[in-house]
Amino acid sequence: xxxxxxxxxxxxxxxxxxxxxxxxxxxxxxARSMVIWVTAGFLVLLPFMxxxxxxxxxxxxxxxxxxxxxxxxxxxxxxxxxxxxxGAKASVAIPLxxxxxxxxxxxxxxxxxxxxxxxxxLGIALALAGGxxxxxxxxxxxxxxxxxxxxxx
Amino acid sequence: xxxxxxxxxxxxxxxxxxxxxxxxxGFLSKIGSVSANPLQMQILFTLGMLPVAVGMLLQMRxxxxxxxxxxxxxxxxxxxxxxxxxxxxxxxxxxxASVVTPITGLFPLLTVVLAFIVLRERLNKVQVGGIVxxxxxxxxxxx
Numbered sequence: 166x167x168x169x170x171x172x173x174x175x176x177x178x179x180x181x182x183x184x185x186x187x188x189x190x191x192x193x194x195x196a197r198s199m200v201i202w203v204t205a206g207f208l209v210l211l212p213f214m215x216x217x218x219x220x221x222x223x224x225x226x227x228x229x230x231x232x233x234x235x236x237x238x239x240x241x242x243x244x245x246x247x248x249x250x251x252g253a254k255a256s257v258a259i260p261l262x263x264x265x266x267x268x269x270x271x272x273x274x275x276x277x278x279x280x281x282x283x284x285x286x287l288g289i290a291l292a293l294a295g296g297x298x299x300x301x302x303x304x305x306x307x308x309x310x311x312x313x314x315x316x317x318x
Numbered sequence: 319x320x321x322x323x324x325x326x327x328x329x330x331x332x333x334x335x336x337x338x339x340x341x342x343x344g345f346l347s348k349i350g351s352v353s354a355n356p357l358q359m360q361i362l363f364t365l366g367m368l369p370v371a372v373g374m375l376l377q378m379r380x381x382x383x384x385x386x387x388x389x390x391x392x393x394x395x396x397x398x399x400x401x402x403x404x405x406x407x408x409x410x411x412x413x414x415a416s417v418v419t420p421i422t423g424l425f426p427l428l429t430v431v432l433a434f435i436v437l438r439e440r441l442n443k444v445q446v447g448g449i450v451x452x453x454x455x456x457x458x459x460x461x
Binding site for chain 1 (some may be wrong): 327329330337340342346347349350353359360361364365369370373374375377394397398399401403406408409413414417418419421424426427429449450451452453455456460
């Protein structure tokens with residue numbers, strides 16, 4: 166059986182590549198338009214996935230959970246843009262929203278009775294801090310000041 | 319930006335709302351992944367996301383930027399995200415959401431490294447610290 170970390174690594178690699186495409190794409194279209202084009206990309210995959218599976222056999226409960234999962238993810242995307250439009254600095258807002266797994270941890274330990282080991286708690290804490298720090302991009306003004314300081318040296 | 323210190327900034331509400339929605343997504347994904355396979359979950363995820371995308375299009379009054387390069391990168395992003403999400407659901411099927419979600423939340427690790435290599439963007443000290451913590455967490459959670 167494939168180790169779960171291999172699946173997680175697969176997600177990290179493809180989501181990481183997606184981040185690069187997003188950077189390249191938002192240089193050409195608005196961030197909101199980007200969300201729509203990304204959704205179009207999801208739709209491109211649909212026919213291929215239908216070839217290999219159907220929803221037959223799934224209970225109404227599981228179907229509802231899956232649909233709501235997609236819906237709330239979309240709401241999260243909307244909230245990021247609303248946040249930036251309301252005056253948030255991207256250098257603050259993006260690392261902050263990168264802490265979303267913390268809420269998943271709270272829900273999973275609270276409602277699904279998941280009990281991570283001490284070592285896993287350490288890994289979770291490192292991952293949360295690392296994820297937030299990786300998402301940090303200094304504001305343009307900060308970069309300019311930094312570059313000025315380096316030029317002065 | 320709102321400067322009145324007596325009020326909670328509006329943007330912070332939206333940031334917290336985002337954490338709430340995405341955090342809930344991770345939680346619901348775990349519940350769904352117990353019974354549904356990754357392909358089924360991704361189909362449902364896409365269908366569930368459509369109403370929000372349509373809502374955003376309406377909010378934009380259907381004024382969608384149609385730059386070919388931007389649209390291509392957007393669609394490629396969607397394909398890459400969709401395929402990556404299959405891995406996320408497969409990992410959730412095997413392991414707890416409280417362990418998998420923080421690990422997959424490290425995807426900016428690759429974005430930062432690729433941006434450094436491909437786009438020649440500079441890494442800041444915070445990001446370098448983040449890379450160290452991210453790698454340490456992967457090692458710790460692999461044990």
